[in-house]
Amino acid sequence: MAAPLRLISRLAVVTGGGSGIGRAVCQRFAAEGASVVVADVSEGSANQTLESLPREHRGQEHMAVGVDVSSRESVERMVTTIQRQYFQPPSVCVTAAGITQDEFLLKMEEDDFDRVIQVNLKGTFLLTQAVSKALVASGSSKGSIITVGSIVGKVGNIGQVNYTASKAGVEGLTRTAAKELSRFGIRCNCVLPGFINTPMTHKVPEKVISKITSIIPLGRMGEPAEVADVCAFLASDDSRYITGISVEVTGGLFIG
Numbered sequence: 001m002a003a004p005l006r007l008i009s010r011l012a013v014v015t016g017g018g019s020g021i022g023r024a025v026c027q028r029f030a031a032e033g034a035s036v037v038v039a040d041v042s043e044g045s046a047n048q049t050l051e052s053l054p055r056e057h058r059g060q061e062h063m064a065v066g067v068d069v070s071s072r073e074s075v076e077r078m079v080t081t082i083q084r085q086y087f088q089p090p091s092v093c094v095t096a097a098g099i100t101q102d103e104f105l106l107k108m109e110e111d112d113f114d115r116v117i118q119v120n121l122k123g124t125f126l127l128t129q130a131v132s133k134a135l136v137a138s139g140s141s142k143g144s145i146i147t148v149g150s151i152v153g154k155v156g157n158i159g160q161v162n163y164t165a166s167k168a169g170v171e172g173l174t175r176t177a178a179k180e181l182s183r184f185g186i187r188c189n190c191v192l193p194g195f196i197n198t199p200m201t202h203k204v205p206e207k208v209i210s211k212i213t214s215i216i217p218l219g220r221m222g223e224p225a226e227v228a229d230v231c232a233f234l235a236s237d238d239s240r241y242i243t244g245i246s247v248e249v250t251g252g253l254f255i256g
């Protein structure tokens, strides 16, 4: 089925765009007509995503950029580069860059806690702030910021005290940003994936995956494209009266 064309003439930046969910979001946005900036710490993977993007619509121009979302300097440099290239800030931003560094609470090193918070939570803060500042300064009338939390930020997960804390933080940040930025026409929403088939979950032992799959009501892990579908809805005007929400994309996992 052909994707609808809800993002024609929109400029979107997607962090973590070199892999998994971020890559699927780039592909979906481009299929819906957006110009896409693929941003990732790995420029090689960002370029691979770039090569996969359709350019079927007039004025559609994509680019890849290297960014470390945990560094203010790097994030600000990226936003400046985008504005130089397109003469406008991105009006859609998806913060899909994320990492795990799992360990039990009793054994976790402080550095592993800090690094996950820096990339997942501080990275989301830096992106949200830099993009919304640029949108407000440009006088733009609307924007859509989509953050990526996780269902485990709500329910906890053994071995992920750092990751679950970061993702719970992302949800709170998103709600506050929604309240503060609505007067500028900027909507902020969070997607909460469950267990999605990406390089991040390929690290999880098979035994754990089959145990989780057995308790997912829809009976399988999700695909990155299924999260991207929800991001495209949140980016588009189809969600114009929605801000500050979290959408669970979990196949029903942990619905209670």
Ligand code: NAP
Pocket: 015, 016, 017, 018, 019, 020, 021, 022, 039, 040, 041, 042, 045, 067, 068, 069, 070, 095, 096, 097, 098, 099, 119, 123, 148, 149, 150, 151, 192, 193, 194, 195, 196, 197, 198, 199, 200, 201
């Ligand atoms: P993924 O395939 O590992 O993709 C994450 C991407 O982010 C990778 O390309 C990674 O680059 C990049 N990245 C890491 N650190 C970065 C940094 N400092 N700056 C910029 N980019 C950075 O993972 P995914 O499964 O697609 O996850 C995407 C998002 O969804 C993450 O926020 C994750 O927490 C969230 N999520 C995933 C699942 C799931 O089941 N997969 C569930 C819930 C939430 P490198 O590969 O070079 O490190």
